[in-house]
Amino acid sequence: MNNFTYCNPVQIIFGKGSISELSDLISPDEKVMITYGGGSIKRNGVYDQVMDALKNHVVVEYGGIEPNPRFETLMQAVEKARREEIDFLLAVGGGSVVDGTKFIAAAIPFEPGNEWHILSKRAEIEDAIPFGCVLTLPATGSEMNPTAVISREETAEKLVFSSPLVYPQFSILDPEATYTLPERQTVNGIVDTFVHITEQYLTFPTGAALQDRQAEGLILALLDEGPKALQSPRNYTVRANLMWISTQALNGLIGCGVPGDWATHMIGHELTALYGIDHARTLAVVLPALLRHQKDRKADKLTQYAERVWNIREGSRDERIEAGIAKTENCFHSLGVPTRLSDYSIGAEAADAVAERIRKRGASFGEHGDIGPKEIAEILKLAM
Amino acid sequence: MNNFTYCNPVQIIFGKGSISELSDLISPDEKVMITYGGGSIKRNGVYDQVMDALKNHVVVEYGGIEPNPRFETLMQAVEKARREEIDFLLAVGGGSVVDGTKFIAAAIPFEPGNEWHILSKRAEIEDAIPFGCVLTLPATGSEMNPTAVISREETAEKLVFSSPLVYPQFSILDPEATYTLPERQTVNGIVDTFVHITEQYLTFPTGAALQDRQAEGLILALLDEGPKALQSPRNYTVRANLMWISTQALNGLIGCGVPGDWATHMIGHELTALYGIDHARTLAVVLPALLRHQKDRKADKLTQYAERVWNIREGSRDERIEAGIAKTENCFHSLGVPTRLSDYSIGAEAADAVAERIRKRGASFGEHGDIGPKEIAEILKLAM
Secondary structure, three states, X not given: OOOXXXXXXXXXXXXXXXXHHHHHHOOOOOOEEEEOOOOHHHHOOHHHHHHHHOOOOOEEEEOOOOOOOEHHHHHHHHHHHHHHOOOEEEEEXXXXXXXXXXXXXXHOOOOOOOOOHHHHOOOOOOOOOOEEEEXXXXXXXXXXXXXXXXXXXXXXXXXXXXXXXXXOOEEEEOHHHHOOOOHHHHHHHHHHHHHHHHHHHOOOOOOOHHHHHHHHHHHHHHHHHHHHHHHOOOOHHHHHHHHHHHHHHOOOHHHOOOOOOOHHHHHHHXXXXXXXXXXXXXHHHHHHHHHHHOOXXXXXXXXXXXXXXXXXXXXXXXXXXXXXXXXXXXXXXXXXXXXXXXXXXXXXXXXXXXXXXXXXXXXXEOOOOOEOHHHHXXXXXXXX | OOOEEEEEEEEEEEOOOHHHHHHHHOOOOOOEEEEOOOOHHHHOOHHHHHHHHOOOOOEEEEOOOOOOOEHHHHHHHHHHHHHHOOOEEEEEEOHHHHHHHHHHHHHOOOOOOOOOHHHHOOXXXXXXXXXXXEEOOOOOXXXXXXXXXXXXOOXXXXXXXXXXXXXXXXXXXXXXXXXXXXXXXXXXXXXXXHHHHHHHHOOOOOOOHHHHHHHHHHHHHHHHHHHHXXXXXXXXXXXXXXXXXXXXXOOOOOOOOOOOOOHHHHHHHHHHHHHOOOHHHHHHHHHHHHHHXXXXXXXXXXXXXXXXXXXXXXXXXXXXXHHHHHHHHHHHHHOOOOOOHHHHOXXXXXHHHHHHHHHHHOOOEOOOOOEOHHHHHHHHHHOO
């Protein structure tokens, strides 16, 4: 097991009716800016619950944060927050709103004019406005981690930043807030969660017995509960399980002491930036191809995955590995999620286009740090 | 799933060589009191590593905290800390030292003369001295939770207190510090960890799919790794796994949204207080008897446990439940831990003696809150 440090200070308030606890979580002396997305919170009752809980607070709003939140949009929120002298931000939405709010929180006290450096240069953040979350879409785990992914339209970039200063102070997880999610978003959340787990699990063994069991437990619970949410979208227990699974999948715990891959995410980000495919759906395309491309180096973990998750114990090692990857693909298909670029009418040119963008950035990914432009082109050709 | 809140702010520093990080974790302006137990840290090199890391700090010491730390001893440490105007406590040892240090931290600023009320009246704590841990014995999970168990010799009591103010600021977990543990202490740690998990898992279902998988994952990893530590006490990976498993077993995570039993612990505390049996060994006596006594009400979880942990899928429901309990007993026996009171030459009088003590205190335990004196006597008679 590798050495690690772990500290996750986020306060989770989980369960039905928990939005009402907002009134005690934010001091009435603090001027609050609520950030949200396209307005679904005004249709599903969440906005009303939030405003009712904050009826004794001074509240301003910034709505319109889009999926794959854009720097250009977020900077408008930063300017509003500066103008209004906001003390506390409250993200009400899914991962895009939470990620966007992390950027707003960090950018408000940052040097005006250079806020993009937080992403492009990973400039160190020395301060951030405190914030909390009311989660409405389980998927990204952003509600319990210090990381955000932000896009810039001007340059078609999608970049990551991370700082302990942008852990949410609290996150309210009320499963009832997810009852009215469109099925497509529920499915995307399941796939995103699945791949968050595999990024930290399907690498190479470091003897981390518990982390492996925790990752397998997350996948097994997700496989049990995910399909039920499509059948019974208003089943509280199912929605509660999905919400807690997605949070635990990316709060740092299963990544303790083990290598991380993240190549699927980094390649997926490029497909979203270039072709506008939903984040989760890019992952479903990249993951099976990446696992096949890397199957020799990931063989120990892929064999364990096939056995412990899919109960595959027959056949040669290669056959078991391939059967595990095929089960993964079938799982995505059963949720109605395609796993090929051709399903999006994208041809072989994508492989070179993505590889070229990575080459320009001088980047490489994966648990060995050697998934570079050449390997990325090969992986995307396997995903045609 | 039940509503819950969860926030665990402890910073974990895990891995070989991590004791040297102490120098950065405690401000050099703070006067430190190191607390420890019987002096094993002076023989295994841990004391020297700690003192080397703190060579630029003002450090005083308080040694001699015993297993099942006694109020009488701890009050001497409180008086020394007050006299020396200590700013920071550093517990170097196992769960007893960590628990004892939590009490010292809370008692220093508490009303002089009434410190016992922290335990006897569960008096609210409004302040505590900050502290950190260097763990040398994985077992109790105290290094990542806000709870302590303290004994009072005068009254043969063993009581619990808990406060968010006694979360350690940090805990250093260096698996190499456990290489020289006596086998008895390694075994006790495995059994204690095992029962911490079952207290939160073997209750009744609340549909908490992930928490169940997390508990099962902890048990499976513990069953894999525990016996290896007896064969290869200096195997780093095995020691690292045991350390991280025992911490995760009682840091609150698997208890989120589910009921807790804790009757085994509460009955076990009485056996330690009355007969001086090691804490973990009392649990090995009580658990199988308690599970048999409660097998109808715990049937759903016991069946799941038999299947997912022990792979028992044949036979009637009752047979599978009994087979799972028998496997648990065999597991304790394989570690050399007895599971009967008669193994300690204790007779049927113990059942009434413990029940009488619980009756006097008006207490009852278990996930339904109805394991009272009568049930406790029945359970202990099953454990003869």
